[in-house]
Structures are given as C-alpha cells and as structure tokens.
Amino acid sequence: LTRYLKLVRASFQHQRFHSSASHYKGRTGAQHLWLSRHLRDSFVKAAKVESYRCRSAFKLLEVNEKHQILRPGLRVLDCGAAPGAWSQVAVQRVNSAGTDPSSPIGFVLGVDLLHIFPLEGATFLCPADVTDPRTFQRVLELLPGGRADVILSDMAPNATGIRDLDHDRLISLCLSLLDMAPDILHPGGTFLCKTWAGSQSHLLQKRLTEEFQNTRIIKPEASRKESSEVYFLATQYHRWKGSAKH
C-alpha cells in the first residue's frame, strides 16, 4: 500500500494541475485556497481512482496495514461514518459483504448525524447522534451479540474555527464514546479515534492507557501535515463490563 500511495503521489505530481473556473466562482480566499489544495491532493485523486467515497479511506488503510486491526469475521462500529469511506475499507477487510466465501463474514455498523448512501455489506444508522442514549440502544440491538470487536471514530464536530473549543468538543466526544465501551466493546477489542491535538488530549490518553493494554498516537501519512489531526489507537481492551477492573 505504501509503495502504491507513493506511486500515485509521484504520478500526480508530474501531471499539470488544471483548475476549472467554475470551481472557484463565488468563493472566499480561504475557500479558494482549500479547494485548490483539495483538487491537487494526490489522496483525493487516488480515492477517485479506487472508488472510495473520500480520501480518508487511506488513513484507515494505512493504520490497518501497520497494525492489522481489521480481519475477516470482526464486528466493526464506525462512528462518524459519513460519507462512508472508512466503512468501505472495513467492509472489504472484515468480509462483511461475503466477497470471500472461504473467510469468516464480519459485520459493519456505521453511525452518523448525516445521511449515508447505502453500501453493500454495511448497516447504517443515520441520522443519529452517537451520544444520544437512543442511538446507544439501537447500536446494542444491531451489533451481532451486542458487541463490536473494533470501534472506529473519525467523528469531527462542526469546526467553529476556535481551535481550543473545537479540540475540547472533539475530546469530549471521544470520551463519551469511551464511556459506552464497557457495554459495547468486546474484551480484547480495539478503539481507534481521531482527535485534534491540544491541552485536553492527555485526559483521553490517560483513560485509554488505563483501559487498554496498548495505546499509541498515530499521524497517518494521508493526514494533512498542516492539520492538528492525530489518531489514538488502543488495543487489547480490558475494562469490559463485569471485569474486576471495571
């Protein structure tokens, strides 16, 4: 995958960038800058080539290539799943569409505030707020055996532009999800969540370190360098309901 991404990037870097005037019409300077960067982005182009719904697919592919968090037969809860690129990767890797008849069949449940177009092999709960107790109930009902082996969260609240506030809101979203883990996450399970670096990250890191055997911080290559986005990957969950450590 890494070699493939490098090749994709190299080939696109040699192509001339053509911007269509209609892309830029009526936009502010900041929007113009974002759009021109987005259109030049090799991961955006690679996502189109690979039919992923957005470039974020490559972040999960990269994490999975290095840490093998997804494999056939696993049950995945994908929080903040719209438009569905992570779910696409999860469906392929856990074989939830049954594409490989010789491997165990997994399950993918995606949840988002926004509508998500259907995807073969995935079940979507949307529009739904992950922090809403009614969503929590539905998630428990929909997950086979009421448990997930892997919880993914690429959730991001609507950015206000106030860095500290956005950071605090994202950390509390991750902490709320972690509060649900004793009921949802299978012993030995995995938790991968997106955060924006900031002063409250240590709170999340402390919780993860207490509740999982291994916690690491990851900045995927596909994550824009200028973004404060970092992912926490925690594996070997040991604070499930009924455990002595609960």
Ligand SMILES: C[S@@+](CC[C@H](N)C(=O)[O-])C[C@H]1O[C@@H](n2cnc3c(N)ncnc32)[C@H](O)[C@@H]1O
């Ligand atoms: C960066 S996007 C996720 C992209 C996705 N991983 C993919 O690959 O297609 C972040 C998503 O988080 C969702 N989100 C934010 N807060 C949420 C919440 N409380 N409950 C559910 N979804 C939420 C947003 O609606 C948005 O679609």
